[in-house]
Amino acid sequence: MDIKRSYYEDIELFKSNTILVWSILFLVFLGILPWLVKAYHLLGMSIYILNLITINALVAIGLNILVGYTGQISMGHAGFFAIGAFTTVIFIVNWSFPLYIALPIAGFISSAFGFILGLPALRLKGPYLAIATLGFGMSITTIIKHMEFFGGRMGLQAPKLYLFGTPMKDIHYYYVIMIIAVLMVIGALKLIKTRVGRAFIAIRDSDIAAEAMGVNLTYYKTLSFAVSAFYTGIAGGLYALILGFINPEGFTMIMSIAFLAMVVVGGLGSIMGSIAGAALLTYLDIKLQVVQDIPAIGPALVAFSQKYMSMAGISNIAVIVYGLIMILIVLFEPLGIFGFWIRTKRYWKTWPF
Numbered sequence: 129m130d131i132k133r134s135y136y137e138d139i140e141l142f143k144s145n146t147i148l149v150w151s152i153l154f155l156v157f158l159g160i161l162p163w164l165v166k167a168y169h170l171l172g173m174s175i176y177i178l179n180l181i182t183i184n185a186l187v188a189i190g191l192n193i194l195v196g197y198t199g200q201i202s203m204g205h206a207g208f209f210a211i212g213a214f215t216t217v218i219f220i221v222n223w224s225f226p227l228y229i230a231l232p233i234a235g236f237i238s239s240a241f242g243f244i245l246g247l248p249a250l251r252l253k254g255p256y257l258a259i260a261t262l263g264f265g266m267s268i269t270t271i272i273k274h275m276e277f278f279g280g281r282m283g284l285q286a287p288k289l290y291l292f293g294t295p296m297k298d299i300h301y302y303y304v305i306m307i308i309a310v311l312m313v314i315g316a317l318k319l320i321k322t323r324v325g326r327a328f329i330a331i332r333d334s335d336i337a338a339e340a341m342g343v344n345l346t347y348y349k350t351l352s353f354a355v356s357a358f359y360t361g362i363a364g365g366l367y368a369l370i371l372g373f374i375n376p377e378g379f380t381m382i383m384s385i386a387f388l389a390m391v392v393v394g395g396l397g398s399i400m401g402s403i404a405g406a407a408l409l410t411y412l413d414i415k416l417q418v419v420q421d422i423p424a425i426g427p428a429l430v431a432f433s434q435k436y437m438s439m440a441g442i443s444n445i446a447v448i449v450y451g452l453i454m455i456l457i458v459l460f461e462p463l464g465i466f467g468f469w470i471r472t473k474r475y476w477k478t479w480p481f
Contacts, residue, residue: 242357
């Protein structure tokens with residue numbers, strides 16, 4: 129029987145040697161993935177797309193800690209993303225901080241804003257909290273837009289980083305981003321299994337029952353916002369570096385909605401689901417920008433638009449696809465991609481019975 133005899137068995141990272149071996153193989157695969165993409169153009173991807181998927185996965189993980197594990201809705205994570213991006217660039221360009229110092233500082237500054245935003249969460253729930261966080265995200269971008277310190281409406285040019293005297297390319301950024309992502313994913317997995325993670329889950333299930341059991345709602349709700357903002361701030365700093373230029377107009381409400389969609393599609397309350405949701409929607413977002421290049425479906429969509437719609441409407445295909453995916457997920461698999469994985473695993477474990 130699989131009986132846990134101590135708390136350390138519950139928090140261990142690898143439950144068995146099989147999981148350990150598969151984890152090592154997966155890390156090796158991540159190490160050679162950019163070379164495979166470069167050589168074989170897998171699914172029409174590029175190293176830049178891989179970087180963007182990894183960054184969005186970090187945001188989705190942070191947001192899932194808040195939404196999926198603590199039950200606190202947020203539609204303002206584009207604001208934390210912007211704070212991380214602009215802070216990282218300013219610390220590197222204006223004050224010559226190295227990346228390994230500027231990035232954590234940006235994360236902690238975003239975390240501080242998350243803690244402040246978490247204070248209204250003590251009295252707000254549901255749509256009221258969603259509106260409050262949405263207002264925060266819009267306010268941050270407006271403030272950045274009107275301050276010359278952040279480049280105003282023109283934005284900021286991200287610095288070029290060097291590795292052994294040569295400018296870093298996408299493949300170099302890939303390994304930097306991937307190392308950070310692996311460490312933060314492990315951190316999230318371990319966090320959920322600790323006392324803090326159990327408190328988050330208790331608040332999500334019933335904050336009244338959690339408080340009756342001795343969980344400090346004030347502390348853990350604000351901590352959840354802070355941890356979520358930290359992940360998003362780190363991701364924002366990395367986003368600025370791979371993009372090369374950041375503008376406050378790019379951190380919109382639509383970006384916040386897209387982050388939330390990644391969490392819902394991947395699966396609420398699942399770290400691995402967050403990664404899967406971010407990978408799927410990021411890939412679709414990039415590929416659907418050029419609709420006519422989609423095999424088989426693309427020309428048909430263009431022909432339909434030319435006959436029944438205006439060609440300007442073809443640019444909204446990505447939004448339409450997002451909406452359809454969300455509707456289908458809610459109707460047929462509320463647990464998202466993670467729920468589909470659970471069903472598949474359960475089926476093969478019990479096959480042929």
